[in-house]
Amino acid sequence: MVYRASSPELSPSAISTKMVVAGGFGAGKTTFVRSVSEIEPVTSEALMTEASAGADDLSATPDKVMTTVAMDFGRVSLDADLALYLFGTPGQDRFWFLWDDLIRGALGAVVLADPRRLADCFPAIEYFENVPDMPFIVALNCFDGILPYGIEDVRAALAIDPEVPLLTCDARDTASAVYTLTELVRYAMNLTRDPVFA
Amino acid sequence: MTSAPARSARVRPYAITGGRTSSRRPLLLETLVSVPGFDRAVYQELVAETREIYVLCRAVRSIAEISAGLGIPLGVVRVLVSDLVDEGRVRIHPSPAAAGAPEHVLLERVLRGLQSIQP
Numbered sequence: 001m002v003y004r005a006s007s008p009e010l011s012p013s014a015i016s017t018k019m020v021v022a023g024g025f026g027a028g029k030t031t032f033v034r035s036v037s038e039i040e041p042v043t044s045e046a047l048m049t050e051a052s053a054g055a056d057d058l059s060a061t062p063d064k065v066m067t068t069v070a071m072d073f074g075r076v077s078l079d080a081d082l083a084l085y086l087f088g089t090p091g092q093d094r095f096w097f098l099w100d101d102l103i104r105g106a107l108g109a110v111v112l113a114d115p116r117r118l119a120d121c122f123p124a125i126e127y128f129e130n131v132p133d134m135p136f137i138v139a140l141n142c143f144d145g146i147l148p149y150g151i152e153d154v155r156a157a158l159a160i161d162p163e164v165p166l167l168t169c170d171a172r173d174t175a176s177a178v179y180t181l182t183e184l185v186r187y188a189m190n191l192t193r194d195p196v197f198a
Numbered sequence: 199m200t201s202a203p204a205r206s207a208r209v210r211p212y213a214i215t216g217g218r219t220s221s222r223r224p225l226l227l228e229t230l231v232s233v234p235g236f237d238r239a240v241y242q243e244l245v246a247e248t249r250e251i252y253v254l255c256r257a258v259r260s261i262a263e264i265s266a267g268l269g270i271p272l273g274v275v276r277v278l279v280s281d282l283v284d285e286g287r288v289r290i291h292p293s294p295a296a297a298g299a300p301e302h303v304l305l306e307r308v309l310r311g312l313q314s315i316q317p
Contacts, residue, residue, distance in 0.1 A: 010230065010258035015294050017304060018228040036315075044227075044265035044272055073227070073262050078311020085228040085260060105226045105293065107308065174317035185309045192302050 011081045019181060020103050022089040022128070023112035024120025028141040028171035029088035030072045032112060035177040036086055037074025044071055071102065089124070099127060108135035108184045112171065115140050115147055118157055125160060135188040137165040139180045145170060215277040223283060223290065225276045227262040230291035231255050240287055248278050248287075255288050 021029045034041050072088040087102055103109065109128055113121035121138070128136040138160060140147060147154070147168055155166050165187050170176040233255045244252050250268050259267065265275045282288040294304045 012232060012258065013291075014230055014258050015291055015297050015299075016228040016230050016260060017294055017308065018226070042263070042266035044262045071227075071262070073266075075260070075263075076311075076315065078308055078314075082307055082311060083228075083230070083260075084308060084311065085262065087227060087262070102227065105228065107305065174315070178312055178315050178317070182309060182312045185305055185312065189302060189305045189309070192305065 010077070010083055014081045014083055016083045016085060018085045018087060018106045019184065020087050020089060020106050020109040021112060022109050022124040024114065024117065024124065027112040027114045027120060029112055032110070032141070032171040032177050033072055033074040033086045033088050035171060035174045036076055036181065038077060039075050041072050041074040044073065096127070103131065103134060106134065108137070108188045110180055110184055111136055111138045112141050113138055113158070115142060115149070115154065118154065122158075125158060135184065135191050137167070137180070137184050137187055139167055139169040141171045142168045143170070215274055218277050223280045225261050225279060225290070226293070227272070228260050229293070230258050230260055231264065231279055231288050232258040232291065233287070234289050244287070247274070248282060251275070251278055251282060252287060258291070
């Protein structure tokens with residue numbers, strides 16, 4: 001966690017923005033959020049019917065089963081009156097429709113990938129490839145600092161566009177997680193500047 | 199910050215909102231909410247969850263923090279905050295775009311802010 005000398009209380013004139021941390025189950029999303037957050041990461045719950053979650057067809061069941069889905073998030077003050085929120089996506093694929101709510105207004109997304117289980121992040125990449133004007137980068141969370149393959153081999157395996165930044169990080173390390181976010185911002189700035197990519 | 203004890207889904211959360219499931223305002227998860235001037239009389243008038251929100255938002259909070267802090271599902275928080283705004287009890291802070299910041303200016307501020315973080 002990031003510890004600040006100043007109080008984490010937000011100013012009455014504060015505005016806020018958001019980034020999303022996505023990836024497969026166990027890719028290190030909560031760890032990443034924790035590394036950057038100045039508050040203990042917390043969980044909010046969305047409530048839905050199982051039917052709306054696209055689970056088994058419950059149309060034959062008049063009493064819809066209510067379920068909750070947890071979203072972890074953290075916050076970091078970037079300035080006296082600018083708060084950045086980081087939201088981890090829910091892990092389960094059947095909560096895709098919640099992602100639309102989660103990413104609305106986001107500056108961009110980091111897709112975390114576990115190099116040992118690359119395929120787990122494919123759905124997240126595919127999702128962001130289909131969201132217009134949503135910059136995303138892919139960060140390989142190397143727990144032991146070692147990437148077993150060349151990074152371009154990984155790019156080929158992921159089949160992402162050549163301009164999508166691909167980097168390694170250590171989600172447990174604040175400096176590394178923060179650096180990953182700065183890379184996302186730089187990429188977003190390039191896209192905003194260069195209409196070819198827009 | 200620790201989460202409030204989770205409430206069981208069996209409390210029928212939309213009973214709290216009179217059955218409404220959507221708010222009339224575009225409240226994003228990170229939208230900030232605050233009480234401009236805490237009024238004891240208003241506090242006395244409010245009941246249950248709206249009172250809890252009113253108290254919590256004496257300090258600036260996001261929709262997501264209200265949900266996590268009070269253990270109320272996001273959808274319910276959105277409806278109740280929307281009501282409180284209509285009644286003039288709380289204010290919603292503008293989004294960066296509504297506050298007049300072009301996107302590249304916001305991105306530059308975010309970049310500077312991130313670079314200033316000392317692990």
